[in-house]
Amino acid sequence: MLHHEYSKNAYRIYLEGGGEMGQLTRSYDWSKTVLGTPDKWSRNLLTTLSIIFHSKLPMFLWWGNDLIQFYNDAYRPSLGNEGKHPKALGQRGEDCWPEIWPTIKPLIDQVMAGGESTWNEDQLMPIFRNNKLEEVYWTSGYSRVIDVDGKIGGVLVTCSETTTRIKQNQVINQNLKDLAEREWRLNSLITEAPVGIGLLKTRDLIIETANNKVLEFWGKTASVIGERLATALPELEGQPFLQILDDVYTSGVAYYSNEISGVLEHNGTLKKYYFDLLYQPIKSANGETESILVLATDITEQVKARQVIEESSLEFRQMADSIIQMVWVTDANGMHEYYNKRWYDFTGSDFASSKGEGWDQMFHPDDRENAWKKWNHALETGNPYEVEYRLKNYAGEYIWVLGRAAPFYNSEGELIKWFGTCTDINEQKLLQEQKDDFISIASHELKTPVTTLKASVQLLNRLVEDPSPKVKYLIDWSNKTIDKVEKLIEDLLNASKFNHGQLHLNKTYFTLGELIEECSEHIGLEGKHTISITGNELLKIYADRDRIGQVITNFIGNAIKYAPGSQEIHIEFETLENALQVSVIDRGLGIEADKIPYLFERYYRADSSGSQYSGLGLGLYICAEIIKKHEGKIGVESEVGEGSRFWFILPITG
Missing domain, CATH: 3.30.450.20 (PAS domain)
Known part of the structure; x- marks a missing residue:
């Protein structure tokens, strides 16, 4: 979502050296002027300053509408020992030269307006220096300096004070x-x-x-x-x-x-x-x-140093224009500096309409708030940016894209740019929506016959008097199988609701310890595992009780399923600053490090020691969506052979 053609640190190359005035320019607090800090100056201004500072010919520059002043060491003596130097640096021309402003302002205006350059020899211009008004003669030329936008950015004065020569000639004529x-x-x-x-x-x-x-x-x-x-x-x-x-x-x-x-x-x-x-x-x-x-x-x-920078920039542009992704670059504050050709072809926009609030008209209205929220969060934290949203193309159609951006740091560790891409994922998104629609429809269609089947098995259980062990086993096995099918259908329905934004929270105040007890009490009844719980029994939280219970139950179920050798499962909850954390800890086989980043993705299934476990890989995905819906965080810490710790964090108040 960023147009400088050089890095934020590159301006220092132009301001190196230059004697006293180079040092004063580098140390000057430019943030208090209309020009802002040097990293925001245009390349043409920096190039002109580099020439001025390294020239032994007296040179003076007025830049911008306010005619902000720069000059080199060779010009410095013409300001006298007391008076205008060093405050003339960074000063507005009108403020610095009141005694000659009526004379020089028309010359400046002529050049700034695009007129011819001027040249005056041995011109008398009395100026105030050394605590008095002195008669000073100048031979000077006023010429324009073009800025990067093609407009006149300032006036360069190539000058030589001829006061000494004039007075010498006067003396020579006498003696x-x-x-x-x-x-x-x-x-x-x-x-x-x-x-x-x-x-x-x-x-x-x-x-x-x-x-x-x-x-x-x-x-x-x-x-x-x-x-x-x-x-x-x-x-x-x-x-x-x-x-x-x-x-x-x-x-x-x-x-x-x-x-x-x-x-x-x-x-x-x-x-x-x-x-x-x-x-x-x-x-x-x-x-x-x-x-x-x-x-x-x-x-x-x-x-040559500047050409190296320009060639690097050209190489980047050529590379960016050759790829299928839309590429954009911003400065550290998120202001856009560059878009590649693919961006302009896709959006049909120009650079001016693609900056700042111009993006508002390109986002789908339903995606705008979330996209800006994540972008602003990235700018504040320096974290990578990633979000899916619909972007309006040149034909006025909204196309799904994946927006990503990563921060770029200079050699001193300063974040100076963001490099971003927009990738067309419209076909994948539409296929996913079709898949979700099919799953939702199929799940609803399956729910009724499964419910009927479960009722029939329960009725059969009541009708059979004193069933044989084999019949009882078959009935129990059927009930468990139906429960698994119901769980799969429920996971599919929940996932579909999340994908379509249809899952709403019913928040209430409840005691967290009671909920944890309810979610874990069946474990003790089975006699295969022991549960230990630590935490403040009176701690209350404002959240959706059923959904948080669903997360805790899933964590406990995974601990039993994937850590069968862990006899004890420990649950702890503790308060943090304005939040609380719930953790489910086992001492099982642990999870390989390369699998941890994918555990909360949709349809991902962990494989422990080569064993395959039943399920659709939706449980942890649904847990992550529930916690995200509560504006919380979810995660896991695990080490092979040491066990796992699944946790989530929620705000204490809603």
């Missing part, structure tokens, strides 16, 4: 003497930067600058500086990069891409890589492009 030192520092910063940085000059894309990281990406040394990019990296022929760079140069418009793939040669071998890439045109004073700044971050490992 050229600072210039050499600043250039040296800049070159040193570029050379050692952890992000790939290069500068390509003129439309021929001459490599003017290439720091250590970008040379590492290219698999080259500094000897390529001064060469055309196409000459230094011949493997770029046929890939889109040279054309993109030419478009940037001629248009003067920057290019940014997430997860762009490219093939580069390393030691004579071509390898595929994934990059976050920025091509930024550098313009002269007259506005013409002179060169292109290249910024590249290798995200190959992150992409």
Whole structure:
């Protein structure tokens, strides 16, 4: 009855590392925000955050309608030493930036509405930081981030604070003497930067600058500086990069891409890589492009990790679509995340109508309450879910199905999903109903002649004066045989009533000890077994006296039948918390462990030491249905050679 395509624990892969902001994001209490906890975040949001945290380029993200904020370590210094950091993380954009909101909100709205991305260079935006309003210059681009549903989920800001550069230029215009030192520092910063940085000059894309990281990406040394990019990296022929760079140069418009793939040669071998890439045109004073700044971050490992998750999900979907059962998946709270093709073919529904209360319209009205009750119990306890109900198909017909679901736990033992199936059992169910109808009719038809036969035998017994031992034996044998036939017919009728929901309880208050005495008194009269009873003689219970007596009698009869070597049968009853337990204990041969799970199933007959016993295998099934009808529990504990303990538990009050 569940649509994430990754496990609840997989989100942690995306949030690993990332320095200070990665740590703050992992420790932040997101449950108090509209986004909820990270295990509920969409894959696209998590992927974007992974890129941001591992990028050395300052990046900022507004996500969702409330524009909840994220940023990386590279952006962190722009917030100053005091003021907005760290409370800006997880904060609504409007609350964080009141001083510039009228300026940046239209840019955000343009992107969120599906408009073109924006790019502004050296834009003055005074912001409050370091306990004062400072003049801050930014070069930034606002671009959309698509969510898993195909809609725009947020706005990614690729930015660089240019305040220092602007002020440096102002100083340089006044005093050229600072210039050499600043250039040296800049070159040193570029050379050692952890992000790939290069500068390509003129439309021929001459490599003017290439720091250590970008040379590492290219698999080259500094000897390529001064060469055309196409000459230094011949493997770029046929890939889109040279054309993109030419478009940037001629248009003067920057290019940014997430997860762009490219093939580069390393030691004579071509390898595929994934990059976050920025091509930024550098313009002269007259506005013409002179060169292109290249910024590249290798995200190959992150992409491969995500692809492994995606491939696993695809394999599961293909497998689920190939089987005949309807398959569904929910999260830990029972919210549906996935249905296989068989589900949609059977129900004729779509995903939206198959969630939550949408199931109400698919259940048969008579089965709805029981199905929900068992499902909610499974969610509360973590126990497997199994129930039979009628489900409406695409033609509007109600078809019997067997619904099952099992919990799925992650490596830390947390229940994160439910995997469920619905199996068409309509033909088996109809055959069972026909069988039950036949048994019910046959039992009723047999009851009258058997009753007549029993009366005839009893009359014959009275008419025969001083019968011979052989005649007396035959009459007694006939009576016992008729009693067995009556018991079989009664079991069949009871089973039929249970199957059709026709067996009703007549609850009253009665003393449990008296009932146990009545059910066991005939044992002592036969002289073959002894009965011992322990329990509170005054304990009263609210239940159907005759039906509970039927269960106790069946337990005692089985102890005699299947444990003939057990001379003593012990019956004990005791109070538990808001309930009582009745146990019938023998010291017979015991029951093999592999048979115990089936003892209370319909028509199942235990075979003790190769001996076959009479009966239809309905006795314990009927007992289980009676106890279930009382909202109680029933069970057995047994060990071969040690005997058996059959028990049931009932609530003390109705």
